[in-house]
Amino acid sequence: MKRLFLSLYLLLSLGFLGIGWTLDSLWKKNVDQEGALDAPLVALAQVLSKLPHSERHEMLKSINNNPKFPLALLDADQVAFSEDQMVQNDAVIATPYDINHELQFIAVGDHILMAGPIELDPDASLRGLYNIFFYLSLAFVALIWVWPLSKDLKTLRNATKEFGQAKWNTRIKLTKRSQVLPLATTFNDMAAHISALIENQKHLSNAVSHEIRTPLARLKFALALIPQYCLPESDPQRRQAFLDEMQLDIKEMENLLQELLTYASLETQREGLQFERCELNSLAKQTISRLQTHHSTTIELIETETAAQIMAEPSLIERALQNLITNAQRFCVDKITVEISVEGEQVLLSVTDDGEGILAQDQLKIFEPFYRSETSTNGNKGHGLGLAIIKRIMDRHQGKVTLKSQPGFTQFTLIWHKR
Secondary structure (H helix, E strand, O other): OHHHHHHHHHHHHHHHHHHHHHHHHHHHHHHOOHHHHHHHHHHHHHHHHOOOHHHHHHHHHHHOOOOOOOEEEEEHHHOOOOOOOOOOOOOOEEEEOOOOEEEEEEEEOOEEEEEEEEEOOOOHHHHHHHHHHHHHHHHHHHHHHHHHHHHHHHHHHHHHHHHHOOOOOOOOOOOOOOOOHHHHHHHHHHHHHHHHHHHHHHHHHHHHHHHHHHHHHHHHHHHHHHHHHOOOOOOHHHHHHHHHHHHHHHHHHHHHHHHHHHHHHHHHOOOOOOOEEEEHHHHHHHHHHHHHOOOOOEEEEEOOOOOOEEEEOHHHHHHHHHHHHHHHHHHOOOEEEEEEEEEOOEEEEEEEEOOOOOOHHHHOOOOOOOOOOOOOOOOOOOOOOHHHHHHHHHHHOOOEEEEEEEOOEEEEEEEEEOO
16 A cells, blocks of 8 residues: 555656646747847847947947946957857857856957846746745645545555455445545445345354254154054055155245245346336235135235336235235234325335234344244244345335234335336
């Protein structure tokens, strides 16, 4: 992370410095009008060149009153220049005099007009200080931006490292002003989902091992007794009853595995759902008609006057309704009511029974997989996955399931948003 910070900071600082120096050089080369500064000396040289020799010195004395810009008219043989320098009457040649001064020369006929020593730019050193301050300010601004970013990235790296070490509760806490807050939020969502999956997997593994142990033990015991029921003198009816019990144990394990596959598939098929427009009234009629034949309790359907349509996967909605009605058939006394209604932007489907109700402490956990009420008369029937499957189905449809229960009244409600 230090390498990242240093590389990013140096890149920004050197980038600012390079761009500033390049633009400054281009400005001095192409924009800065140095010729304009030489124009007065060129004009003076042109005026002097038109005067006779004897009058040139007199005119120069009359105008040479500035001690900071002394002028002198010299003979050509009094000044020596390098081979690559040529004195002209329309261009000024500047040569250094000392560190802070320079001399300027221009041809005036057969004379040479010398200006100087002239003090160089008195503000040059101050301008240099301003340039240094400017670049330091840019570097400080870059530091203000890069330093918090580096700290936040370091926090992200440490969090991912801890998460990779199976610390599933690792979460990232950043300020709202952080530039990587969306990345941290995404990480937290991912970590929460993975943590829930792992905890759910552990819970399912423990629950499956517990649920499957009982029928498996009965099958082992039955297998040990098979020789007694296969004797020639054994009762055929008792033998058949014995085999039927073994079949029931096998069917119980098959049902458990099927429920587990359904529950797991709803977790993995996040992007695989094929939504289509469903009409709840007709879907509820079909499901009730099929389930009514397996139970004597009357199921009353209260429909909406207008069509109640939602965008959903029909098979999953039918499965959720089937689980609710089957659950109600298990606990009801005299009556089950299925009601479909529309409230504003929501579509509701409620299943109500008149059973003993669900205890308050159980209502908070009733949608967890393999959770079953120990105090309920029929609570130990089933595998405790029906309501967990319903909740997962509603989550996939961006809906929710609610519960209201008291003695003599239990109501589960599925809620969807209109689309």
